[in-house]
Amino acid sequence: MENEQELGSEGKLEKVEVENPELRLLEMQWHKVKSRLRAELGEATFNSWFKLLTVQGRARGRITLQVPTRFVRSWIEAHYLTRILDYWRIEDETIKRIDIDLQPEYVPQAAQTRVQTAPPSRLPSFTSRPAPAPQVARAPIKRPDMGAPLDPRFTFDNFIVGKSNELAHAAARRLAEDSGVNFNPLFLYGGVGLGKTHLMHAIAWEINNLRPDATILYLSAEKFMYQFVRALRFKDTMAFKQQFREVDVLMIDDIQFIAGKDSTQEEFFHTFNALIDHNRQVIISADRSPSDLQGIEERIRSRLGWGLVADIHPTDYELRLGILQAKADALMARGDHAAVPKGVLEFLAQRITNNVRELEGALNRVVAYSSFVGCAITLEVAQDVLRDLLRASERRVTIDEIQRRVAEYFNVRIGDMLSARRARTVARPRQIAMYLSKQLTTRSLPEIGRKFGGRDHTTVIHAVKKIDQLRGEDPALDEDVDLLRRMLEN
Ligand code: ADP
Ligand code: MG
Numbered sequence: 001m002e003n004e005q006e007l008g009s010e011g012k013l014e015k016v017e018v019e020n021p022e023l024r025l026l027e028m029q030w031h032k033v034k035s036r037l038r039a040e041l042g043e044a045t046f047n048s049w050f051k052l053l054t055v056q057g058r059a060r061g062r063i064t065l066q067v068p069t070r071f072v073r074s075w076i077e078a079h080y081l082t083r084i085l086d087y088w089r090i091e092d093e094t095i096k097r098i099d100i101d102l103q104p105e106y107v108p109q110a111a112q113t114r115v116q117t118a119p120p121s122r123l124p125s126f127t128s129r130p131a132p133a134p135q136v137a138r139a140p141i142k143r144p145d146m147g148a149p150l151d152p153r154f155t156f157d158n159f160i161v162g163k164s165n166e167l168a169h170a171a172a173r174r175l176a177e178d179s180g181v182n183f184n185p186l187f188l189y190g191g192v193g194l195g196k197t198h199l200m201h202a203i204a205w206e207i208n209n210l211r212p213d214a215t216i217l218y219l220s221a222e223k224f225m226y227q228f229v230r231a232l233r234f235k236d237t238m239a240f241k242q243q244f245r246e247v248d249v250l251m252i253d254d255i256q257f258i259a260g261k262d263s264t265q266e267e268f269f270h271t272f273n274a275l276i277d278h279n280r281q282v283i284i285s286a287d288r289s290p291s292d293l294q295g296i297e298e299r300i301r302s303r304l305g306w307g308l309v310a311d312i313h314p315t316d317y318e319l320r321l322g323i324l325q326a327k328a329d330a331l332m333a334r335g336d337h338a339a340v341p342k343g344v345l346e347f348l349a350q351r352i353t354n355n356v357r358e359l360e361g362a363l364n365r366v367v368a369y370s371s372f373v374g375c376a377i378t379l380e381v382a383q384d385v386l387r388d389l390l391r392a393s394e395r396r397v398t399i400d401e402i403q404r405r406v407a408e409y410f411n412v413r414i415g416d417m418l419s420a421r422r423a424r425t426v427a428r429p430r431q432i433a434m435y436l437s438k439q440l441t442t443r444s445l446p447e448i449g450r451k452f453g454g455r456d457h458t459t460v461i462h463a464v465k466k467i468d469q470l471r472g473e474d475p476a477l478d479e480d481v482d483l484l485r486r487m488l489e490n
Contacts, residue, residue: 023057029091030055030065036087037080049076049338053100061096063088068103068335075338076100078374147217154201160326162319165195168310172199175281176206183308185272185282189289190312193355196285200251203283207249217247221257225264232263244271251283255304259295269300282307314486320349320359327363340367344382350439351390362386390442397440397488399451405488406433409480418453431463432481438464440488 038046049072056064065084067073076084081098088095156176161169168188175186188196204216219227231240244250250271258264275282286293290305315323328340344366352362362382369385370377383390407414410429417430430452437448438460445457452460471478 023055026055026058026063029088032091033084033087036090037083040083049080056101058095061094062099063095063097064099064101066101066103072335073100073102075374148219148223150201150204150218151197152205154198155205156202158326158330159195159198159202160319160322162316162322164313164315164319165190165199168195168199168312171308171310172203173206175283176203177210179211181279181281184276184279185284185304185307187290187304187307187309188283188285188312189287189309191287191314191355193357194312194315195356196312197253200253200283200285204249204251214248215246216249216251217244218251218253220253221255221268224252224268225258225261228264228267241267241271245274245278247275247280249281249283250275251285253285255284255286255296256288256293259293265297265300269297269303272300272303315353315356315359316482316486317349320353320356321345323356323359324349324363327360328367331363331367338377340377341379343379344377347379347382348386352386358389362389399437399441399443399448402436402440402488403433403451406436406484409484409487420453428477431467432477432484434460434463435467435481436485436488440485 034046034050037050052068052072053076054066056066058064067076077100081100085095085098088098156169156173159165159169168190171183171186172188174182188199190196200218204218207214207216228237228240231237252268258268272282284304289311290301290309293301293304324340324345328345332339340363345363348359348362348366352359366377366382366385370381375381403414403417406429407417410425410432412426412429416426417433419426421427434448434452437443437451438445441448443451445460448460449455449457467477467481471481
């Protein structure tokens, strides 16, 4: 009702209607209709669809209800409209029709004019507010023309921290919050899709929040190259240099792209040195560490490593699950779909391990499919929609490979691991290998049993249970399994 009051204060009708006895009667009827719906559909379904539905009014035998999002409206219209009408007619048989309207979105005047790109950070939760809350307005970032636009979703608020990105995140935050230059440059590196660009944009948004006067230039190394080559061609290199050297914060993303491009490297190096000498902040990202940047001159490589070098490791299961949860919540808050069951998120976190971009893509595909087709989001739907992706990721790990890695890790012979020996030193690795085979491949239990010296599928079931249990009790074993899984997945 928050919204109503806010709108009401601008002189709209809502305030008046609350006093209206007719509306009170409607509210009572609606209450009864809802009780019947809840009894029929169960609490979970009811909450997904009807909790935010409000009654607006009645005219000539028509009841008008209101919902916050288009998605919820079309779902209710497709699935529950006649139900609602039937139940309403029990209360009042003169009702002939139910209409569902969209709640007008509440956007304050000031924000409307100022926001250029409203970041969907701090999305309201689906249940606590009827309509998406107004976004905090972000002033446009002061940046020279040649910079690339910043993604409004890439904020610290939307960045989920786990073991693998803890250092990079802490460094990025520190840098953004501290006005002094602590480490220069900050060099972020890690594989594709692990959040480097996200962190850089987050730094830019945050600095912009705290120090709106700072000039921030963010661009990819490719764009840097392109600008430079253009400047050369049009004999405009002075202006080019000038633009760069005037910034307070320079961020160059994916620096590996200038490898092998000698003149660009040279120019970059001069710019880089000039900025650092003037105590301006430089932030660089790459897909590998400074020392691994082949095709980049040694003196540049070593200078890149002078500040703080922070690497982002591949994600672990918990982080992936956390990210999925956050994305699912955000989608839901936007009203794009109902809740994604935990089991589906777990499945995705388990199976889509390559990088976060792929993970997000997978979630989006499942959600889009289910809302398009109009089916619930289930494990079966997810498996079906992502068949190609899952197959591609499966191909990477085979049972042989798992056996080889596990044997190597525990320093036992594969032959012993597959033999009938029951000594703990080989039995435990064997169970771990079975467990990983079940988790990382789609082989059936009998198939796995066969691959392990012709064992029965019940042995595999037992191994999986045992390791599951031990992982909860024995942190060292848990770490072994985690490490092995990470090694196998990469
Ligand atoms: P990179 O630049 O390292 O290739 P990006 O920063 O473009 O990767 O990230 C790819 C996608 O994954 C983006 O949509 C980003 O928001 C998302 N992402 C990556 N890491 C995280 C994280 N820790 N929390 C939330 N989203 C993340
Ligand atoms: Mg990137």
